[in-house]
Amino acid sequence: MVTTHYIDLKTLLNDLQHGPFVSIYLNTLPLRNEAEKSQITYKNLLKEAKEQFTTLFPETNWSSFEAQLTPLLSDATFWRDQLSISLGIIVNQNEMMVTRLNSAVTQRVSVSRFPDLMPIINNNQRQFDYTLLCLNQDSFRLFKYEGQRFSEITFPEDAPTTLKKALGEEIKGGDLNFRTNGDGAGSVSYHGHNAKDEETEIDHHNYYQAIDDYLIDHTDSKRLILFGLSENQALFRQLSKNSALAQHLKITASPANLSKEQIQKQTEPLHQQWAAAIVAITLDRYQNAIPQRKILTTSQDLVLAAKAGQIDTLLLAQDGFAAGIMTADGLDQSTPIGQRHNLLFDLSDYTLNFGGKVVIIPSEQMPEGQTACAISRYR
8 A cells, every 4th residue: 555645845845856746636536435545546547648758858767657556546545544535646757656635636647857846836826834712711622733633632630621620619600699697697798799790801801811821831833823803803902912812814713613624624724824825935035125126027038147147036926837847958858759848847847956945836926927937046
């Protein structure tokens, strides 16, 4: 059985340096009784991979690739266990790497000198690590999203996970304080009594203060996102001294009585917001770089800069294609392989290897409708 894992781009670039590569991406079905449909999709994509390979690399033996890819066709357990949204499979003559992705992909096969990293980059662009504070008026739960894994954090017994555990005997809650008068059996006088809603508000205030103090002292989150009703969020933000508390990312709804799976489902818009913010920031940087004359737009300029390690940020249109292949002499766009090869793979590989950034941009948001452009490190 093939083991899948969450891929690290640096590891991939270090381990898979010798092409050609076959890159296969497909969406998977989460229901185990539908695993056979994923197998059929993979079978069709594998057939397409062979056709592309024999056309583009006729002098390279397909058998070593086939030997690695074919066993997946009959590995029923592999397909039943794929509970992610999609899969990426990248193979060269010596090694195959399989990764689960948490975003849908355009199902495709790419055969090239460099691996097709664009779906992985796009997937990673949507992922970020954070801690999620599910906040109720009298309790809280804490979840961590790290390395594309969502898990609940458990606390020791003395943690203020409920209002009662946090405040104990200090809870007011609108309960009436009373004592028996000595001048008559059963005679009661009331003292120190506030209205119930006022005392409840004091408890609310004190409890959130206790939560904030505890999280600051006992957690190391670099980004804390609130999930709670608007009034609860407003009070917590008013009291909090936690520098990790996110100001714009939040979930405004009640997390009460939700399962872990339901809570994770509620976090999906956060990833979309994060991805949109990355795109917006990148496009803003691109516009600011125009008057500094640090913009690269032509294929020739992009290739020269990529080979010299001069690209700071490479902008690629999502699912984009630009004919061309990088060669020792520059750029080939005229030969059969140069016309069918996607230059974006070469550009992304070189940029990442030299420590640059690659950002996938929705096609309709690309500057001047381009397929690829870049911000140069140097003028």
